[in-house]
Amino acid sequence: MSTMLDVKNIEVAYGKIVAVKDVSLTVNKGEIVTLIGSNGAGKSTTLRTISGLIKPRSGEILFEGNRIDGVPGHDIVGMGICHSPEGRRIFPRMTVRENLELGAFLRNNKAEVAADFERVLTLFPRLKERVEQRAGTMSGGEQQMLAVSRALMGSPKLLLLDEPSMGLAPVLVEMIFETITKIREQGITILLIEQNANAALEVADRAYVLESGNVKMSGKATDLRKDDAVTKAYLGH
Amino acid sequence: MSNATTQKFKGTPGQIRNARIERAGAIVIGAIALVWILANIIKSPEQFAQVTVLGLRNGLLYALIALGYTLVYGIIELINFAHGDLFMLGTLFSSYFLSVWLKQQNSSPTGWAAFAACLLLVMVFGAVINVLIERLAYRRLRNAPRLAPLITAVGMSFLLNFIGLKWNGSTPRQWPTVIPSFDVHIFGVRINMVTIILFFIGVPLLLGLNFIVNKTKQGKAMRATAQDKDAAALMGINVNKTIAFTFALGGAMAGAAGLFYQQAIGTTNYNLGFQLGLIAFTSAVLGGIGNLWGAVVGALLIGLIQGLNDGLPIALGQQWSQSVVFTILIIILVFKPAGLLGKVTTEKV
Ligand SMILES: Nc1ncnc2c1ncn2[C@@H]1O[C@H](COP(=O)(O)OP(=O)(O)O)[C@@H](O)[C@H]1O
Ligand SMILES: [Mg+2]
Numbered sequence: 001m002s003t004m005l006d007v008k009n010i011e012v013a014y015g016k017i018v019a020v021k022d023v024s025l026t027v028n029k030g031e032i033v034t035l036i037g038s039n040g041a042g043k044s045t046t047l048r049t050i051s052g053l054i055k056p057r058s059g060e061i062l063f064e065g066n067r068i069d070g071v072p073g074h075d076i077v078g079m080g081i082c083h084s085p086e087g088r089r090i091f092p093r094m095t096v097r098e099n100l101e102l103g104a105f106l107r108n109n110k111a112e113v114a115a116d117f118e119r120v121l122t123l124f125p126r127l128k129e130r131v132e133q134r135a136g137t138m139s140g141g142e143q144q145m146l147a148v149s150r151a152l153m154g155s156p157k158l159l160l161l162d163e164p165s166m167g168l169a170p171v172l173v174e175m176i177f178e179t180i181t182k183i184r185e186q187g188i189t190i191l192l193i194e195q196n197a198n199a200a201l202e203v204a205d206r207a208y209v210l211e212s213g214n215v216k217m218s219g220k221a222t223d224l225r226k227d228d229a230v231t232k233a234y235l236g237h
Numbered sequence: 238m239s240n241a242t243t244q245k246f247k248g249t250p251g252q253i254r255n256a257r258i259e260r261a262g263a264i265v266i267g268a269i270a271l272v273w274i275l276a277n278i279i280k281s282p283e284q285f286a287q288v289t290v291l292g293l294r295n296g297l298l299y300a301l302i303a304l305g306y307t308l309v310y311g312i313i314e315l316i317n318f319a320h321g322d323l324f325m326l327g328t329l330f331s332s333y334f335l336s337v338w339l340k341q342q343n344s345s346p347t348g349w350a351a352f353a354a355c356l357l358l359v360m361v362f363g364a365v366i367n368v369l370i371e372r373l374a375y376r377r378l379r380n381a382p383r384l385a386p387l388i389t390a391v392g393m394s395f396l397l398n399f400i401g402l403k404w405n406g407s408t409p410r411q412w413p414t415v416i417p418s419f420d421v422h423i424f425g426v427r428i429n430m431v432t433i434i435l436f437f438i439g440v441p442l443l444l445g446l447n448f449i450v451n452k453t454k455q456g457k458a459m460r461a462t463a464q465d466k467d468a469a470a471l472m473g474i475n476v477n478k479t480i481a482f483t484f485a486l487g488g489a490m491a492g493a494a495g496l497f498y499q500q501a502i503g504t505t506n507y508n509l510g511f512q513l514g515l516i517a518f519t520s521a522v523l524g525g526i527g528n529l530w531g532a533v534v535g536a537l538l539i540g541l542i543q544g545l546n547d548g549l550p551i552a553l554g555q556q557w558s559q560s561v562v563f564t565i566l567i568i569i570l571v572f573k574p575a576g577l578l579g580k581v582t583t584e585k586v
Binding site: 051052053072073074075077078082083085089090091092093094098101102103105106150151154 | 454457461465468469471472473474
């Protein structure tokens with residue numbers, strides 16, 4: 001298995017607030033890796049650093065062997081890292097179609113983009129009926145599907161998903177997790193943040209547990225599910 | 238299955254009442270305007286047509302400036318107070334380019350070439366200055382509290398004003414029209430060639446800008462950046478470049494307006510930016526700030542109202558010009574707080 005993403009001892013701060021103290025993690029090609037941890041642990045900040053929205057104060061990030069820390073966010077997309085951010089962040093005044101087109105902003109091959117457009121609509125049939133609807137007028141669940149679809153339109157090698165199940169009804173949560181498995185089957189590597197640790201550990205191969213900006217534990221998802229400390233703190237049983 | 242009568246939901250009682258008041262207000266204002274206009278048309282139809290053309294010409298000038306306010310506000314929610322002064326520098330650049338550097342002292346056929354070259358250069362001039370202002374002053378304040386960039390914009394306005402003062406001098410200066418200037422008679426209405434040229438170039442500029450924003454990839458990047466900068470970056474959009482491009486567009490329009498003003502009115506002054514800037518900004522607000530066509534509609538409306546009020550036989554006259562414009566602005570904003578074409582957006586979070 002080849003290492004796709006290698007995060008080495010990054011420290012990330014917002015002004016004086018150090019959000020990530022020392023995080024190292026790796027994602028191998030074809031894996032689903034999940035980051036779990038309570039609110040404010042630094043999960044989203046880690047993802048935002050990988051996609052270049054924030055620069056780390058120290059540490060290194062390598063993607064397919066190349067340093068990408070310090071590369072601006074808009075160039076990282078072109079390398080094959082697409083990010084569906086926390087809180088969806090779709091473009092509310094644009095239609096579903098326009099949102100998806102923006103996901104493919106850097107791609108020039110029209111035929112491939114059109115094929116991917118059909119592909120994401122097959123993945124999320126709910127969006128198909130709403131392609132011309134303004135994204136801001138859709139329900140939370142539909143917006144979440146759009147956020148994931150929009151990231152897929154960038155033709156990612158590595159897909160970053162930040163709490164794709166947040167605020168969704170239980171049926172939809174299940175559906176999102178099924179879709180995540182389907183996306184992996186299409187050959188896309190996934191780094192997933194979840195509050196819903198149970199479900200995340202079920203679909204993931206490996207997991208990292210973050211606590212106050214540090215990696216507290218890591219290992220195979222199946223092992224972590226059996227771990228007493230993890231069970232107590234995050235799985236709630 | 239019973240087929241119950243379905244009643245369409247029209248809003249809460251309060252909303253219905255407001256809609257009624259709005260409609261009644263619009264009808265009353267419309268009726269007054271109609272009577273006033275009819276009275277004037279009957280009294281003197283030629284004069285009416287004349288001032289309508291002049292009003293629309295000024296409206297077009299305001300529109301070119303107003304677009305710069307609305308574009309910048311749309312993308313970074315900053316009221317760029319320096320924008321009117323950029324227009325003023327455009328008038329000075331045009332004056333010097335045409336009459337000092339190219340030594341065009343009166344209307345002549347060579348004036349066409351000079352005018353065309355000047356249009357191109359003054360648009361580049363406006364674009365470059367505006368991009369520099371963004372790069373040097375506003376960019377580093379993009380995440381600062383709102384008041385910081387606002388005050389910086391006021392400061393920038395003073396700075397440009399000062400440059401204008403040094404360049405122009407403290408008193409108004411007269412400049413010649415360089416393109417062949419003669420009157421054209423259309424249906425008994427006398428229209429100056431400069432005015433016609435203004436329409437023939439100004440309208441395509443407005444349409445071109447609209448095309449760029451709504452139909453091109455750059456425009457798509459602008460609209461995405463306006464809605465969510467981080468999300469735009471995650472799409473691969475270079476946010477800094479996109480914002481700079483927006484400033485370039487607004488600056489180019491202000492530059493073109495500078496040349497048109499200089500050729501049509503012929504007088505420059507260092508404080509022109511304040512006068513025209515205020516009206517253009519008002520136009521943008523009237524139309525719904527952030528909305529391109531809103532700025533155009535607002536500007537044409539203000540130009541027209543001003544023209545009619547200043548030039549019609551039955552009207553309050555020029556000394557009331559500003560009062561009339563702002564009274565109408567207030568009335569419209571009371572009924573439509575987001576402006577004529579602006580929408581109060583209700584978005585799900
Ligand atoms: N834009 C920001 N400015 C300042 N502090 C922030 C910002 N975003 C997050 N933080 C802080 O950084 C820490 C980690 O946040 P985050 O990465 O969002 O955690 P998580 O995603 O694990 O809930 C929190 O203490 C949070 O308050
Ligand atoms: Mg988070």
